[in-house]
Amino acid sequence: MKKIVILTGAGISAESGISTFRDSGGLWEKYDLKEVAHIDAWDKNPEKVLNFYNQRRTQMAQCLPNAAHLALVALEKKFDVQIITQNIDDLHEKAGSTNILHLHGKICEVRSTTNPNLIYNIEYNPVKWGDTCPEGSQLRPNIVWFGEEVPAIELAIKICQTADIIIIIGTSMIVYPAASLVHFAPTHTPVYVVNPDPNSANSREIANLHFIQQKASVGVPELVSKLLNE
Ligand code: NAD
Numbered sequence: 001m002k003k004i005v006i007l008t009g010a011g012i013s014a015e016s017g018i019s020t021f022r023d024s025g026g027l028w029e030k031y032d033l034k035e036v037a038h039i040d041a042w043d044k045n046p047e048k049v050l051n052f053y054n055q056r057r058t059q060m061a062q063c064l065p066n067a068a069h070l071a072l073v074a075l076e077k078k079f080d081v082q083i084i085t086q087n088i089d090d091l092h093e094k095a096g097s098t099n100i101l102h103l104h105g106k107i108c109e110v111r112s113t114t115n116p117n118l119i120y121n122i123e124y125n126p127v128k129w130g131d132t133c134p135e136g137s138q139l140r141p142n143i144v145w146f147g148e149e150v151p152a153i154e155l156a157i158k159i160c161q162t163a164d165i166i167i168i169i170g171t172s173m174i175v176y177p178a179a180s181l182v183h184f185a186p187t188h189t190p191v192y193v194v195n196p197d198p199n200s201a202n203s204r205e206i207a208n209l210h211f212i213q214q215k216a217s218v219g220v221p222e223l224v225s226k227l228l229n230e
Contacts (some may be wrong), residue, residue, distance in 0.1 A: 001080045004227075005163040006072060007181060008085040008092070011170020011195060012216045015066045018059070018089055021172070039147035042140065047129045053141040054126040057107050060089050061124035068169065068194075068216035069095035071224040078228055079165075084156050086171060086178050088143055101159070103152050103178050109142035116151075153177050160184040166191045167223065170216050172200055182206065194219035 010020035019030075035041050036052040073096045075081045083092050083100045088107040092100045112118035112133040119142055120133070131139045144150050156178075160166070163185045173179040182191060187207055193200065194212045212219040 001078075002164040003080045003082065003162055004075060004165045004167060005160055005185070006075075006081065006083045006167045006169065007171065007178070008083060008087060008169045009171025009173075009178075010087060011172075012068050012085075012220075013063070013066075013087055013089050013091050014170065015068070015215060015217045016063045016089075016091055018063055018091075020170075021175075033146065037143075037145050039145045042145065046138070046140070050127055050129060050141070053107065053143065056088075057124050057126070060107050063089065063091065065091040065095035066217050068220035069097070071221040073097050075224055075227065082159050084159060084178075084181065086175065101152055101156060103144070103150055103156060105141065105143035107141070107143070110139040111142040112137045113140050150177055156181055157184045161186070163189055165189065165227070167194070168192070169194045169220060171195075172197075192223055194223060 010018070014020050031052065036049055042049050069091045072081070072083065076098060081097070081099060083097055085092060085100060085102055086104050088102065088105055090106065090108055108121055108123055109119050110122050110127050111120070112135060114137040115135065118133050118135065127139050127141070129138070133139055160181050161184050166182055166185050166189055168182060168191065185191070190208045190210060191206045192210045192212060194214060194216055196213060196215050198213055212223060214222070
């Protein structure tokens with residue numbers, strides 16, 4: 001069975017009503033990243049950070065997977081599929097995909113501030129300053145913030161090294177180390193990029209690149225049907 005590795009970013013969830021990161025009208029026009037998504041922000045004003053993620057959790061509770069998330073599930077009939085997502089939302093899970101690695105954490109999880117291995121699923125509930133884990137430490141969102149290491153990156157690199165096909169959907173490929181992952185695939189691996197922005201695939205030095213300039217809800221079902229019928 002051929003292995004397909006799918007790298008997804010905020011753009012795949014845009015049509016489900018979750019703002020992207022850098023598009024006009026995106027999240028960071030409304031919030032200063034340094035105030036809510038950086039480890040220094042947590043040290044400076046943890047209540048503001050908790051509030052920001054409580055709002056994101058409430059918003060994401062209402063969101064449903066779109067045609068792109070749903071189409072990817074069908075690939076599992078014919079391929080060994082591994083999704084590596086930068087997204088913190090749970091739309092791949094809601095759609096029914098099986099193998100999902102969240103590089104930057106999950107919105108529905110919190111963890112102990114002193115022991116990163118103590119992780120709890122809180123679904124869509126808020127977490128407040130003063131909420132502690134059973135060992136007595138403050139809980140924080142289980143999100144990888146700017147300024148922090150990405151614990152899953154080594155595993156993600158190993159997965160990309162074994163890819164027969166790579167699909168990249170809805171990411172500006174700006175946030176490192178996630179943006180470097182495609183370069184760990186064997187040199188002539190076919191790489192499909194689905195993104196309405198033509199600049200998103202530029203200057204990537206990818207030998208076997210197929211750019212699909214479409215929104216995810218259109219481009220992904222088309223690509224999935226092509227791969228299933230090949
Ligand atoms: P980004 O905002 O930097 O880039 C979004 C990309 O999606 C752009 O290239 C844009 O052209 C593309 N796009 C916009 N609408 C699209 C659509 N309908 N279909 C396909 N592509 C579309 O996002 P990124 O590269 O994922 O940035 C990474 C950071 O953003 C990560 O750290 C991630 O955790 C965070 N983030 C996640 C979410 C989420 O969980 N849904 C939302 C916002 C930000």
